[in-house]
Amino acid sequence: MTRRAFLVVLDSVGCGGAPDAAAFGDAGANTLGHIVQACAAGRAEHGRSGPLRTPVLDSLGLRGAMALAAEGTPGGAVLRDGALWGCAQEVSRGKDTPSGHWELAGVPVPWEWHYFPRAVPAFDAELTALTARLAGTDGILGNCHASGTEIISRLGAEHLRSGWPICYTSSDSVFQIAAHEDAFGLDRLHRLCAALAPVLHDRKVGRVIARPFRGDVAGGFTRTGNRHDYAIAPPAPTLCDWVQRAGRRVDAIGKIGDIFSGQGIDSVVTGGDAALMDALKAAVVAAPDGGLTFVNLVEFDSLYGHRRDVAGYARALESADAGLGRVADTLRPGDLLLVTADHGNDPTWPGTDHTRERVPVLGLRPGVQGGPLGVRAFVDVAASVAAHLGVPAQGPGRSFL
Ligand SMILES: O=P(O)(O)O[C@H]1O[C@H](CO)[C@@H](O)[C@H]1O
Numbered sequence: 001m002t003r004r005a006f007l008v009v010l011d012s013v014g015c016g017g018a019p020d021a022a023a024f025g026d027a028g029a030n031t032l033g034h035i036v037q038a039c040a041a042g043r044a045e046h047g048r049s050g051p052l053r054t055p056v057l058d059s060l061g062l063r064g065a066m067a068l069a070a071e072g073t074p075g076g077a078v079l080r081d082g083a084l085w086g087c088a089q090e091v092s093r094g095k096d097t098p099s100g101h102w103e104l105a106g107v108p109v110p111w112e113w114h115y116f117p118r119a120v121p122a123f124d125a126e127l128t129a130l131t132a133r134l135a136g137t138d139g140i141l142g143n144c145h146a147s148g149t150e151i152i153s154r155l156g157a158e159h160l161r162s163g164w165p166i167c168y169t170s171s172d173s174v175f176q177i178a179a180h181e182d183a184f185g186l187d188r189l190h191r192l193c194a195a196l197a198p199v200l201h202d203r204k205v206g207r208v209i210a211r212p213f214r215g216d217v218a219g220g221f222t223r224t225g226n227r228h229d230y231a232i233a234p235p236a237p238t239l240c241d242w243v244q245r246a247g248r249r250v251d252a253i254g255k256i257g258d259i260f261s262g263q264g265i266d267s268v269v270t271g272g273d274a275a276l277m278d279a280l281k282a283a284v285v286a287a288p289d290g291g292l293t294f295v296n297l298v299e300f301d302s303l304y305g306h307r308r309d310v311a312g313y314a315r316a317l318e319s320a321d322a323g324l325g326r327v328a329d330t331l332r333p334g335d336l337l338l339v340t341a342d343h344g345n346d347p348t349w350p351g352t353d354h355t356r357e358r359v360p361v362l363g364l365r366p367g368v369q370g371g372p373l374g375v376r377a378f379v380d381v382a383a384s385v386a387a388h389l390g391v392p393a394q395g396p397g398r399s400f401l
């Protein structure tokens with residue numbers, strides 16, 4: 001029998017209940033729980049209507065996972081044969097994408113990330129001067145915590161006038177640079193970020209992110225798809241390396257390549273979530289025996305969670321659910337599908353940042369007995385994928401299979 005694994009991270013689709021949420025100012029945050037409530041109360045009607053409809057995720061045990069994570073009431077969905085459901089909680093100190101993914105891939109983050117203070121200026125004089133020098137400008141704009149869409153509408157005009165890059169951060173360990181693709185130059189922005197990355201990585205800043213945008217004062221400014229993350233490399237070999245070193249293929253779909261700095265990855269497909277879901281459907285048909293397909297769908301987070309758009313988030317969940325239905329129906333005996341998340345981003349929560357939450361862990365193995373997984377560690381996801389594929393696991397995880 002062939003053995004393949006499909007690991008799908010729904011970026012930011014948390015389910016509340018993290019025991020350490022209060023330490024992050026997130027006690028009570030619950031991305032899925034609050035979206036379900038808002039839909040049921042008719043508060044998420046924009047472009048959709050009624051209760052949140054996720055029949056496929058429900059058939060994998062989503063409602064049970066939500067109840068387990070945040071002590072809610074389990075829904076009455078009929079589970080598919082072979083469904084595995086539970087939730088997981090993170091130990092890394094960051095509620096960011098790299099921390100979540102590395103830990104899901106078996107490697108908790110051993111260091112404290114550097115975060116920039118919620119002050120103006122957010123960046124010290126040395127970093128500010130270095131950025132301006134590398135950009136070839138007399139200064140930088142922003143220098144604060146901000147939401148990326150808000151800051152380009154606020155400072156886009158000044159950026160076009162002065163040519164200075166717009167630098168900002170968030171509650172994540174990130175240094176983000178927004179610049180106009182034509183006026184500043186896309187290549188120049190990417191080179192600037194690449195030059196700054198090693199300096200910031202030395203300071204344990206997780207990512208330098210290029211945030212190109214286009215547009216003008218009259219029509220407004222919009223970010224383009226040419227975002228690029230310059231991420232610090234994981235501190236130890238991850239699931240991707242374990243699988244690759246065992247001579248197997250690791251195919252990345254979405255941001256996975258960036259998140260793991262390309263380590264342990266054989267191929268990368270990027271694009272919007274709809275295209276990525278198509279790539280996943282194609283992978284379920286074509287992935288080789290023994291291989292891992294590792295997927296990140298980011299739009300829940302980037303388009304809806306950070307923008308606090310509840311209806312948009314609900315629509316994205318409903319559309320991913322439909323795609324996952326095709327995937328689940330196409331799986332073959334010997335396949336493992338795992339669907340999980342890297343952190344929360346509750347669209348009903350104050351602010352625009354991620355939220356510390358437990359995440360659902362939903363699995364499907366056609367033809368194999370399923371059941372509840374309980375509350376697991378993030379690292380158990382990696383251990384389980386490794387066990388399924390029959391490759392040696394490293395690190396602290398325990399397989400739940
Ligand atoms: O508001 P935007 O620019 O989307 O930034 C968000 O995206 C960053 C990286 O994914 C996060 O740290 C968050 O701040």
Ligand SMILES: [Mn+2]
Nearest residue numbers: 011012097342
């Ligand atoms: Mn994320």
Ligand SMILES: [Mn+2]
Nearest residue numbers: 301302306354
């Ligand atoms: Mn995010």
